[in-house]
Structures are given as C-alpha cells and as structure tokens.
Amino acid sequence: MDKDLRIKELERELAENKEQTESLEKQVCSYEESSANLKEEIYQLKDFLYSSTAQIAFLKGPDYRIEFANKSVIKVWGKGDDVVGKPLFDVIPEVRDQGIEDYLNKVYNSGEPYHARALPVEHNINGEMVKSYFDFSYMPHYNSDGKIVGVDIIAQDVTQQAMLHQKVRKSEKEFRGLVDFMPHKISIADAEGNSVFYNKSWLDYTGMTMDEFLDSHWTQIIHPEHVEKVEQELAECLEKGKDLDIELKIKDKNGDYKWHLCRAIAMKDDGITTSWISSSTQIQKLKEEEQRKEDFLKLVSHELKTPVTSIKGYVQLLQSILNSEKDNITKPYLHRIEDQIERLIRLISEMLDLSRIEQNELELHTEEFSLNEHVENIIEDIFHTNKDIQIELEHLCKCDIVADKDRIGQVIINFITNALKYSMDAKRVLVKVFYENENHVAVSVKDFGIGIEKKDLNRIFKRFYRVSAKNEETYAGFGIGLYLSNEIIERHNGKILVDSEPGEGSQFTFILPLNQN
Amino acid sequence: MAKILIVDDDQTIGFMLKDILEFSGHEVTVSQQPRKTKENILKHNIELVLLDKLISGVDGTDVCAELREDEEVAKIPIIMMSALHNVGEVCKSAGATEFISKPFDMETLISKTNEILEKHNNKTS
Numbered sequence: 001m002d003k004d005l006r007i008k009e010l011e012r013e014l015a016e017n018k019e020q021t022e023s024l025e026k027q028v029c030s031y032e033e034s035s036a037n038l039k040e041e042i043y044q045l046k047d048f049l050y051s052s053t054a055q056i057a058f059l060k061g062p063d064y065r066i067e068f069a070n071k072s073v074i075k076v077w078g079k080g081d082d083v084v085g086k087p088l089f090d091v092i093p094e095v096r097d098q099g100i101e102d103y104l105n106k107v108y109n110s111g112e113p114y115h116a117r118a119l120p121v122e123h124n125i126n127g128e129m130v131k132s133y134f135d136f137s138y139m140p141h142y143n144s145d146g147k148i149v150g151v152d153i154i155a156q157d158v159t160q161q162a163m164l165h166q167k168v169r170k171s172e173k174e175f176r177g178l179v180d181f182m183p184h185k186i187s188i189a190d191a192e193g194n195s196v197f198y199n200k201s202w203l204d205y206t207g208m209t210m211d212e213f214l215d216s217h218w219t220q221i222i223h224p225e226h227v228e229k230v231e232q233e234l235a236e237c238l239e240k241g242k243d244l245d246i247e248l249k250i251k252d253k254n255g256d257y258k259w260h261l262c263r264a265i266a267m268k269d270d271g272i273t274t275s276w277i278s279s280s281t282q283i284q285k286l287k288e289e290e291q292r293k294e295d296f297l298k299l300v301s302h303e304l305k306t307p308v309t310s311i312k313g314y315v316q317l318l319q320s321i322l323n324s325e326k327d328n329i330t331k332p333y334l335h336r337i338e339d340q341i342e343r344l345i346r347l348i349s350e351m352l353d354l355s356r357i358e359q360n361e362l363e364l365h366t367e368e369f370s371l372n373e374h375v376e377n378i379i380e381d382i383f384h385t386n387k388d389i390q391i392e393l394e395h396l397c398k399c400d401i402v403a404d405k406d407r408i409g410q411v412i413i414n415f416i417t418n419a420l421k422y423s424m425d426a427k428r429v430l431v432k433v434f435y436e437n438e439n440h441v442a443v444s445v446k447d448f449g450i451g452i453e454k455k456d457l458n459r460i461f462k463r464f465y466r467v468s469a470k471n472e473e474t475y476a477g478f479g480i481g482l483y484l485s486n487e488i489i490e491r492h493n494g495k496i497l498v499d500s501e502p503g504e505g506s507q508f509t510f511i512l513p514l515n516q517n
Numbered sequence: 518m519a520k521i522l523i524v525d526d527d528q529t530i531g532f533m534l535k536d537i538l539e540f541s542g543h544e545v546t547v548s549q550q551p552r553k554t555k556e557n558i559l560k561h562n563i564e565l566v567l568l569d570k571l572i573s574g575v576d577g578t579d580v581c582a583e584l585r586e587d588e589e590v591a592k593i594p595i596i597m598m599s600a601l602h603n604v605g606e607v608c609k610s611a612g613a614t615e616f617i618s619k620p621f622d623m624e625t626l627i628s629k630t631n632e633i634l635e636k637h638n639n640k641t642s
Contacts, residue, residue: 306527309619313533316623317540 055134055157057088058141060150064088064104067150076132076157078125094124107138107151114138118162133162185260185280191273193238202280207253223249223257241266241273250280259287296479303347311337354463354480357487364404364491371399371408372433375443378412379431382420389420389427396434399441401512407488408512412443414481415508419447422506436511440494444509452500460498461486485510519634522557523547524580525569525598530619534567534626541627551575555583558590565634570599570608578611585612592641594633 046068049056055073059066065087074083083091089101098121103114116136122129134155141150179186180200188197198213206213206221219227226248237244244264249257264278314337353362372395379391401408419429429447436442452460463483482496489496489510500506521543525531531547538545546561548554551572557563566584570577577597584590596615597608605616614633617626 306530306619309621310527310529310533312621313537313623317533317537320540320623 053156055153055155057153058150059088059104059153060141062108064108064151066091072157073153073155076123076155078123078130092123094129095121098122103136103138104151107140108148111140111148113140118158118165120162132157132159134158187278187280189264189276189278191275193234193276196275205250205252221251223251225249237264237266238273241268244278247283258282258284260284307347350480350484353484357484362487362491364407366402366404368400368402369405371401371441371443374405374409375412375431375433378409379416382413382416386420386427389429391416391429391431394430394432396432397441399433399435399514401441401514403492403512404488408492411485411488411510412445414485415443415445415510418481418508419445419449419506422451423447423449439514440511441514442509442511444507446505446507448505451502451504451506452498453502457498457500461496518542518544519564520544520562521546521565521567521630522554522561522563523567524551524554524557524572524577525549525567526551526572527569530569537623537626538630541631543630549573551577551580554580555587555590558584558593563593564637565630566593566595567630568595568597568613570597570604578608578613581608581611581613592637594637596629596633 049068050070052070053072054070055076056068056070057066057073058068065085066083067085069077069083074081077083077092079091088104089096095101100121103116106112107114114136115138116134118133119136120131120133122131124130135158137154139152139154140148141152143149182199183201184199185202185205186199187195187202189195195214195218198210203210203213208216219231222230230246230248233244233246236242243266244262246262248260248262250260250262251257259282260280261283262278262280264276266273267275267277318337376393379393383389383391416429416431420427423429429445432442432444432446434442434444461482463480486496489512492512494510494512497509497511498506499509521538523531523534523538523545525534525547526549528547528549531549535545535547546557546563548557549572551568552575554566554568558566568577568581572580577599581595581597584593584595594614595612596617597611597613598617598619598621599608605618608616615629617629
C-alpha cells in the first residue's frame with residue numbers, strides 16, 4: 001500500500017515537474033522572443049535616430065566623448081562616421097569658443113536642460129567657415145543610479161527660416177524707411193479701423209508723437225464740417241470692405257486746416273479684411289487753384305455779358321429813336337456803342353492772348369516809333385472816355401524805340417487803367433517817360449490809390465490774380481492784365497518794376513532796352 | 518413818368534439804362550453805391566429801383582432784403598438784374614418784385630418797368 005502510494009505520489013510529482021518544465025520552457029521561449037523583439041525595437045529606434053532630419057548626438061563624460069551621432073549632425077559638422085568615440089571638441093574645435101562648451105558645462109554640472117532658438121553657429125567645412133542657425137536642446141543624460149554621465153543634444157537646422165526672417169526684417173525696415181521718406185501721409189489701421197501706425201509725414205504735420213496720435217481720436221484733426229461725412233463713409237467702408245476715397249480738411253500742428261485727398265484700401269486675406277492702409281495727400285494748392293479757376297470762369301461770363309448787354313441796349317435804343325425821329329442825336333449813342341465794342345474786343349483779345357502765351361504763340365510785330373507820341377495818344381484816348389480823371393504826363397526824354405507798338409500800348413493802357421481802377425476817389429495819375437540809363441528807356445505810371453500789400457507783390461503778375469480791397473471788394477477785370485503786360489515786356493527783353501505802399505499808392509515802371517538786338 | 522434809381526457798379530450799364538429809361542420818359546438817378554440805396558431813395562423821391570445782383574462785391578439780394586425790412590422804404594418796387602440766369606428765385610425770395618437777366622430786351626425792360634409802376638400806383642392810390 002505504502003509502496004503504491006509512494007509510486008502514485010512520485011508519479012504526481014513527476015507530472016507536476018513536467019508541467020513546470022513545460023511552463024519554464026514556454027517562459028524561456030517567451031523571453032527569447034521578447035529579447036529578439038527588444039533588439040529589433042532598439043535597432044529601429046537607433047535607425048530612426050540615425051536617419052532623423054534633426055541633429056542628434058549623445059555625449060559621454062566630462063570631455064564630451066561622442067557616443068552616438070546621427071547622419072544629420074555628422075553632415076552639419078562636415079565629418080564622417082569615424083567621429084564616434086572621440087571627444088566633441090577634438091572633432092569640431094571651432095565651436096568651443098562660440099559658447100557651446102559653456103552651455104554643455106552648465107547642463108553637465110547643473111542637470112538643468114538648456115534650450116536656444118535660432119542660435120548662429122559657424123562650422124569649419126573643409127577649411128571654410130559656414131554659418132548656420134539652430135534651435136537647440138541640451139539635456140542631461142542620467143545612468144541607472146540617477147547620476148549625470150553625459151549630455152544629449154537635439155538640434156534643428158533653422159538656417160533657411162532665419163535667413164527668411166532676416167530678409168523680412170530688412171524688407172520691413174526698407175519699407176518703413178520708404179513710408180517715412182514719402183511726403184504723403186501713410187497710416188495703417190486694424191480690421192476695425194483703429195490706427196496702429198502713422199508715418200513720419202503724419203507726425204510732422206500734426207506735431208504729435210506716435211503714442212499721442214494713436215491715443216487721440218481721428219475726429220480731433222478733421223474739420224468739424226467734414227466729421228459727419230467722413231464717419232458715414234468710413235462706416236460704410238468698414239462694413240462692406242470697400243475702398244475709401246474722400247477729400248477733407250485736416251488740421252496741422254498750427255491749427256490750420258488744409259485740404260487733403262484721403263484714400264484707404266482694405267488688405268484682405270481670403271476675402272476677409274485684415275487691415276487698412278491709408279494715404280492722405282495734401283491738395284490745398286490744387287484746391288486754391290481750382291477755386292481761382294472757377295471764380296475766373298464765373299467772371300468771364302459776367303464780364304462778357306455786361307458789355308453785350310450795353311451794346312444790345314443802345315442798339316435797341318437807337319432803333320427806337322430812328323423809328324420815331326429824324327435827328328442827329330444818335331451820334332453820342334453810336335459813340336458809346338463803339339466804346340463797348342472796343343471793350344468787348346479788348347476782353348476777347350486778352351483771352352486770346354492768354355491762350356497764345358500758354359501755347360507760346362505770342363508774336364511780336366516790331367517797328368520804330370516815338371514812345372513819347374505813343375504814350376500821349378493813349379492818354380488822349382483814355383481822357384476821351386473818362387472825363388473826371390487827372391493824368392499828368394512828363395517827358396523827361398525824347399525817345400524812338402523799336403518794338404511792337406500795339407503790345408507796348410497794351411501795357412501802357414493796362415498800367416493807366418489799373419492806376420485809375422485802384423485810385424478810389426482821387427483819380428490822379430502821373431506818367432513819366434525817361435531814360436533809366438544810357439541803354440534803357442522807361443515809362444512809369446504812378447497812382448495815389450489803395451496800394452499793394454507786400455505779401456501780394458509777387459503774386460500780382462500771376463494770371464487770374466486780383467487784388468481785394470477792404471470789405472472784400474473786388475475790382476472788375478479778368479486778373480490777367482499784369483500777367484499779359486509782364487509777358488509782353490519780357491518778350492521785349494525788358495522788365496517791370498513795382499513800388500507800392502498800402503494806402504499810399506503804387507508805381508509801375510517798365511524798362512525797355514533801346515537796342516533790341 | 519416816374520423817378521427811378523439804378524444801382525449798378527458798371528457805369529456803362531448804369532448810363533445805358535438811364536438813357537433808355539429817360540428816353541421812355543422817366544427821371545433817372547444812377548448810383549454805384551449799393552449801401553447808399555435807402556439814402557438815395559429818400560433823397561430823390563424814388564418810385565422804383567433797378568438793382569444789380571452783384572455790385573462791387575456786395576450781394577444785391579442782401580441790399581434788397583434790407584430795404585424790405587425797413588418800413589420807410591419797404592413798399593418800393595425793386596427790379597433785380599444779373600448776368601447770371603439762374604438767380605431769379607433767389608432774388609425774388611429776397612423780396613425783389615421782378616427779376617431781369619442780362620442781356621435783356623429794351624422792350625422787356627420798359628414794359629416790365631411800366632407794368633410794375635402801374636400796379637404799384639394802383640395799390641397806393
């Protein structure tokens with residue numbers, strides 16, 4: 001029994017052992033499999049690290065001996081696979097003094113990782129120093145005891161991005177320079193229309209600093225009568241993303257409002273407004289010219305219609321008289337008609353002269369004549385139509401000249417009629433003919449009228465310019481008489497001199513060379 | 518026959534109007550000073566005023582409106598004239614009895630003048 005029992009026990013034990021052995025065998029198999037898998041994984045990982053585009057290196061010990069260096073980092077260093085096992089600074093000694101050793105020491109000694117962005121490093125590639133930019137991470141390498149045994153390097157070559165960034169910065173600097181250099185006022189606003197930048201021209205014009213300007217509201221510098229209109233247009237532009245184009249008056253640093261042409265365009269990304277660029281150009285002078293031109297045109301119609309009205313009236317009157325009476329009282333009326341026709345002709349010829357001058361077509365028809373007689377005749381003619389005036393003529397010399405008689409006459413008439421026109425009540429005019437020097441003769445016309453302000457002296461020869469008296473009263477005429485006179489005298493190689501005192505009167509003198517050749 | 522005042526800064530126009538109106542039997546005074554219009558009306562016992570729209574920088578409509586507001590001369594007929602065609606309404610709203618644009622017909626001027634004088638005399642008599 002005991003024997004049987006013992007056998008059964010042994011058999012059971014044997015079966016158990018067999019089971020255990022089988023299990024162990026299975027386990028060993030499994031370990032072997034795991035080990036092979038692990039080896040495969042490590043190989044894959046190493047292969048992955050090796051062929052990664054990032055630059056990866058593991059450095060061991062205080063002399064930073066290269067334990068692992070991937071293909072990418074070896075390429076950057078400009079070396080071969082034989083670098084493994086050598087100290088880093090034996091392989092790339094040129095980077096030691098570029099701060100790299102300090103960073104490594106810091107990490108090795110402190111255990112603190114170090115990261116850097118776009119750090120420039122120069123490598124010696126076949127004797128040539130090549131500069132590249134890297135994003136760096138230096139990390140401490142621990143052993144199983146938790147002790148720092150080396151430094152792991154992961155870097156990414158960002159040279160292209162860095163160069164691009166530099167280019168963008170350079171381009172931005174150039175554009176800013178350009179924008180500041182321009183006489184136009186340039187500003188940039190965000191999508192909501194809030195200004196974020198004003199160029200130098202804006203700051204110079206307003207006398208504000210960038211911060212002051214950005215803090216102030218734009219309505220502060222816009223003429224009150226334009227604010228509402230601008231607000232409306234701006235709201236519409238912001239809402240619809242449409243360009244702005246508006247003329248308005250903007251206040252300068254002295255508080256004066258000047259006309260500007262303001263334009264703004266929406267900068268869009270995929271159809272959505274991201275910002276606004278605006279340019280404002282001063283058009284004050286243009287506006288003034290426009291105004292003067294308009295005034296002039298109004299005046300033309302008025303001035304031309306007046307004599308026509310008069311002529312028409314007299315013609316009709318004469319007709320009535322001739323119908324009712326057989327009388328010779330028609331004579332003075334006929335004379336007046338003649339005067340008006342003369343006036344009309346003069347105005348129209350002035351207009352023609354103006355266009356001739358502008359097209360450089362004013363021709364001179366020169367002849368020899370007595371300047372004294374010419375002046376005398378002109379004064380007589382003027383007396384003929386103006387009885388209540390006093391013109392004193394003084395001949396200080398007798399002189400024959402070669403010139404365009406009609407044109408010179410035009411200048412003398414212009415001087416005298418101006419003198420009378422601006423004389424107010426005292427219609428006294430002094431005319432002198434004299435030698436300016438041995439080669440030049442002169443005619444001066446002096447009045448005792450309103451005179452000319454100093455600021456207006458250089459403007460009176462500009463076309464369409466007309467002097468205004470007190471109370472903004474203006475005087476009849478096109479404002480081209482002196483402009484024409486000046487042109488005529490200049491074409492005779494002469495010049496016009498003006499001497500004037502406001503309230504005292506003016507003296508206009510033209511000087512002509514005696515020998516035109 | 519009536520006493521008429523012409524206010525126009527253009528002398529030739531003023532005298533032309535004077536000649537025409539005198540020829541048709543009126544007694545005419547010519548003035549180039551718009552600011553003295555009331556003074557002239559009273560001084561010469563004027564019955565009708567011919568007033569230019571723009572006289573030496575002064576707006577004739579202002580002169581017209583001032584006369585209309587002045588009791589002493591408010592009822593006097595005023596004919597305004599201008600070389601601008603489109604200002605008739607402006608002149609009338611300033612109180613002008615009539616507006617004539619330049620250049621005008623002598624017949625129109627005389628007939629309008631006589632018509633206005635007649636109406637005015639009927640009203641006052």
